[in-house]
Amino acid sequence: MKFLSRCYIxxxxxxxxxxxLVLIVFSFNESGSLAEFSGFSFMWYEELFNxxxxxxxxxxxxxxxxxxxxxxxxIGTFGALGLHRMRSKYVKGAVNTVTNIPxxxxxxxxxxxxxxxxxxxxAIVKSQSFFGFGTMLIAHxxxxxxxxxxxxxxxxxxxxxxxxxxxxxxxxxxxRAFFMVELPEIVPGIISGLMLGFTMSLDDFVISxxxxxxxxxxxxxxxxxxxxxxxxxxxxALSALIVVVILVILLVVNFAGSVGSRKxxxxxx
Amino acid sequence: xxxxxFTKRIxxxxxxxxxxxxxLLLGLSGCGEALGSGETVTLYVxxxxxxxxxxxxxxxxxxxxxxxxxxxxxxxxxxxxYSTFSSNESLYAKLSSGSVSYDVVVPSDYMIERLxxxxxxxxxxxxxxxxxxxxxxxxQNADYDPDKDGDGYNDYSVxxxxxxxxxxxxxxxxxxxxxxxxxxxxxxxxxxxxxxFNNSRDAFGTAQYYLGLDVNSDDEDDWRAALDKLxxxxxxxxxxxxxxxxxKMENGSAGIAAYYAGDYLAMYExxxxxxxxxxxxxxxxxxxxxxIPKSSKNKEIAEAYIDFMLTETPAVANAEYTYYASPNRVxxxxxxxIEYMGEIKDDAYEKMYNTDSVMTSSYxxxxxxxLLLINELWEELKSDVTVSAGIYVICGVxxxxxxxxxxxxxxxxxxxxxx
Numbered sequence: 001m002k003f004l005s006r007c008y009i010x011x012x013x014x015x016x017x018x019x020x021l022v023l024i025v026f027s028f029n030e031s032g033s034l035a036e037f038s039g040f041s042f043m044w045y046e047e048l049f050n051x052x053x054x055x056x057x058x059x060x061x062x063x064x065x066x067x068x069x070x071x072x073x074x075i076g077t078f079g080a081l082g083l084h085r086m087r088s089k090y091v092k093g094a095v096n097t098v099t100n101i102p103x104x105x106x107x108x109x110x111x112x113x114x115x116x117x118x119x120x121x122x123a124i125v126k127s128q129s130f131f132g133f134g135t136m137l138i139a140h141x142x143x144x145x146x147x148x149x150x151x152x153x154x155x156x157x158x159x160x161x162x163x164x165x166x167x168x169x170x171x172x173x174x175x176r177a178f179f180m181v182e183l184p185e186i187v188p189g190i191i192s193g194l195m196l197g198f199t200m201s202l203d204d205f206v207i208s209x210x211x212x213x214x215x216x217x218x219x220x221x222x223x224x225x226x227x228x229x230x231x232x233x234x235x236x237a238l239s240a241l242i243v244v245v246i247l248v249i250l251l252v253v254n255f256a257g258s259v260g261s262r263k264x265x266x267x268x269x
Numbered sequence: 270x271x272x273x274x275f276t277k278r279i280x281x282x283x284x285x286x287x288x289x290x291x292x293l294l295l296g297l298s299g300c301g302e303a304l305g306s307g308e309t310v311t312l313y314v315x316x317x318x319x320x321x322x323x324x325x326x327x328x329x330x331x332x333x334x335x336x337x338x339x340x341x342x343x344x345x346x347x348x349x350x351y352s353t354f355s356s357n358e359s360l361y362a363k364l365s366s367g368s369v370s371y372d373v374v375v376p377s378d379y380m381i382e383r384l385x386x387x388x389x390x391x392x393x394x395x396x397x398x399x400x401x402x403x404x405x406x407x408x409q410n411a412d413y414d415p416d417k418d419g420d421g422y423n424d425y426s427v428x429x430x431x432x433x434x435x436x437x438x439x440x441x442x443x444x445x446x447x448x449x450x451x452x453x454x455x456x457x458x459x460x461x462x463x464x465x466f467n468n469s470r471d472a473f474g475t476a477q478y479y480l481g482l483d484v485n486s487d488d489e490d491d492w493r494a495a496l497d498k499l500x501x502x503x504x505x506x507x508x509x510x511x512x513x514x515x516x517k518m519e520n521g522s523a524g525i526a527a528y529y530a531g532d533y534l535a536m537y538e539x540x541x542x543x544x545x546x547x548x549x550x551x552x553x554x555x556x557x558x559x560x561i562p563k564s565s566k567n568k569e570i571a572e573a574y575i576d577f578m579l580t581e582t583p584a585v586a587n588a589e590y591t592y593y594a595s596p597n598r599v600x601x602x603x604x605x606x607i608e609y610m611g612e613i614k615d616d617a618y619e620k621m622y623n624t625d626s627v628m629t630s631s632y633x634x635x636x637x638x639x640l641l642l643i644n645e646l647w648e649e650l651k652s653d654v655t656v657s658a659g660i661y662v663i664c665g666v667x668x669x670x671x672x673x674x675x676x677x678x679x680x681x682x683x684x685x686x687x688x
Binding site: 031032033034035036047050051053115118119122130131209210211213214215217222224225226227228229230231232234 | 311313315317318319320323324325326350351352353354355356359366367368369371511512515516519520521532535539540591
C-alpha cells in the first residue's frame with residue numbers, strides 16, 4: 001500500500017514538473033528547435049536581455065501585478081471588515097454572492113463587458129487615448145477583489161469578538177482596536193490574498209486582451225501574439241528565469257517562516 | 270460616539286480615494302500623452318507576431334531604422350509603438366471595437382476586403398509613398414482592393430509579404446511517387462502521420478482544391494461536399510494543429526502537413542529531410558498588406574512608414590527574417606538576398622518565386638451567413654455529435670450534478686438537525 005501511495009505521489013510530481021523541466025532544458029538548446037538538443041548555450045538568454053520589447057512587457061506585467069494586488073488588498077480587507085460586521089444575515093449573504101460574481105464569471109465575459117464599459121465611457125468623455133494602464137488597473141483590481149475577500153473573510157470569522165470589545169473597554173477607540181487587535185490576527189489572510197491577487201494578475205490573459213492598448217502590453221499578451229508564427233526561443237529562457245525566481249522566493253519565504261516560527265515557539269516556552 | 274463617526278468618515282474617505290485612484294491615474298496618463306506629443310510623435314504599428322525584422326541575431330531593427338531615418342529626413346522625432354496580433358480576426362475585433370487606434374496595420378487580403386467594406390480604412394495618398402513603384406505590377410489592382418481611382422495602385426493597401434500554401438513532407442517517410450497532388454493528404458498508406466490545419470478556412474480549402482471546387486463558393490452543396498471529404502480524412506489524421514506543426518515536422522513525429530511556404534523554410538533549417546511541393550490542383554495565395562485605419566492620427570507619418578518599408582534595406586531584412594515571399598522588385602533583384610536564400614536551401618529561391626506554373630486563388634471575404642455556415646460545418650467535423658444535441662447533454666449533466674449536490678446538502682442538514 002505504501003508503495004502504491006509513493007508511486008501516486010511520484011506520478012503527480014512528474015506530471016507537474018516535467019513540462020517545466022523540459023522548458024528549462026530546452027532554453028539552453030543551441031539549435032533553437034525542440035526536435036533535438038544540439039548543444040549547451042546561453043544564446044537565448046543573451047537574446048532575451050537584448051529584446052527590449054520583451055523586457056518592457058515583463059516590466060509592465062510586474063508594475064500592474066503589484067499595483068493591482070495592493071489596491072485590491074486594501075479595498076478587499078476593509079470590504080471584508082464591513083461584511084463581517086453586517087448585522088442582517090440576508091444582506092450579508094446577498095453582498096457576499098455579488099462580490100463573488102467576478103470570480104465565477106468566465107474571464108471572457110468580464111473582459112468583454114469591461115471593454116464595452118470603457119468604450120462607452122471614452123465616448124462620453126470624448127477621450128482618444130483612454131485605454132492603457134488605467135483601464136488595465138481597474139480591470140485587474142476588479143477581478144482580484146473576490147480573491148482577497150475570499151482569503152480575508154475566514155480570518156474575520158475566526159476572530160474572537162470579545163478581544164476587540166475588551167480593547168475598547170480598556171480605552172481604545174474602535175479604529176485603534178482594529179489596528180492593534182484585529183489587524184495582526186488577520187495578517188496571514190491579507191498576505192495570502194495579496195499573493196493570490198499578484199499571481200492572478202500576473203498571468204491573466206483574457207481580460208487584459210480586451211482592455212489593453214498598444215501603450216501598455218503585458219507579458220502574456222506579448223507571448224500569445226507570437227503564436228501567429230513560431231514562438232521565439234528567448235521566451236523559453238524568460239519562462240525558465242521566472243520559474244527560478246519564483247522558486248527562490250518560495251524557498252526564502254518558507255525558510256524565513258520556519259525560522260520565525262521556531263523563535264516564536266521558543267519564546268512561548 | 271462623535272469620535273466614532275469621525276474615524277468612520279476618515280475610513281470611508283481613504284477607501285473612496287483608493288477606489289478613485291485608478292481613474293485618477295487614467296486621467297493623468299491621458300494628460301501625459303497629450304503633453305508629450307509636442308516633441309515626440311508615437312506611431313502605432315500593429316503587425317503579425319514575429320513578422321518584422323527586430324534586430325535579433327544581428328539582423329536590422331526595422332522600426333529603429335525608421336525612427337532614425339525619419340528624424341534625419343524630417344527633423345521630427347517619432348517613436349514606433351510596435352505591437353502584434355495572432356489572427357486576422359483578433360485584429361478585426363480590436364479595430365472595430367474602437368477601443369484603440371492604430372496608424373499602420375498589416376491584415377491579409379480577405380480581411381482588407383472586409384475592412385474596406387466596413388469603412389474602417391483610409392485611402393492612401395501615393396504622393397507620400399513614392400517607392401510604391403518597387404511593388405511588382407501583378408500585386409496592384411488586387412481583387413481584394415481594386416484600383417477604383419485609376420492611379421494604377423491599390424486604393425487602400427500596399428503589399429508587404431505574400432505566400433502560398435503547399436504540402437510539406439518528410440522524405441524518409443513518404444514515397445516520391447505519391448507526391449504532387451492534394452491526394453497525398455488523403456493517402457491511407459500514411460495514416461496517422463498526416464496533419465491538417467486547425468483553422469476552418471484553410472482546412473476546407475485543402476478539400477476544396479482537391480475536389481476542384483471554388484474556395485469562395487456561394488453554393489452550400491460545395492461546402493457540404495468539402496465537409497464530406499474532410500470527414501473521410503479524419504480517421505487517418507494525426508490531428509488538427511497550427512503552430513505545433515513546427516515541432517511535429519521537425520522531430521519527425523508526423524510526415525505530411527499542409528502549411529505556408531515561408532514557414533517550411535524555417536522548419537527545413539532544423540530538419541533537412543523535409544521537402545515541399547505545390548499541389549497540381551491549385552492552392553491558396555495570400556497577401557499581407559500594409560493599410561492605414563481611418564482612426565489614425567498621424568496619417569502622413571504612417572505613409573512615410575509604409576514608404577520606408579518599401580526601400581531596399583528594410584524590405585530585404587524583413588524578407589530574410591520571415592522567410593516569406595516579397596512582392597518587392599528591389600528585394601528580388603538583391604544579390605545578398607538571393608545568396609541568403611541559396612544558403613538556406615539550394616532551391617529556396619525557386620520554390621518561393623518560380624511559381625508561375627502553380628495555379629492559385631485567394632480567399633475572399635465571405636458573407637455573414639456563409640461564415641456562420643462554415644463555422645457550423647467545422648463544428649460538425651470536429652465534434653461528430655451535432656452541436657445542439659451536445660450542448661443540451663452537457664447542460665443536462667451540469668444541472669444534474671448541481672441538483673444532486675443540493676439534495677445531498679439538504680439531507681445532511683436535515684440529519685444534523687435530527688441529531
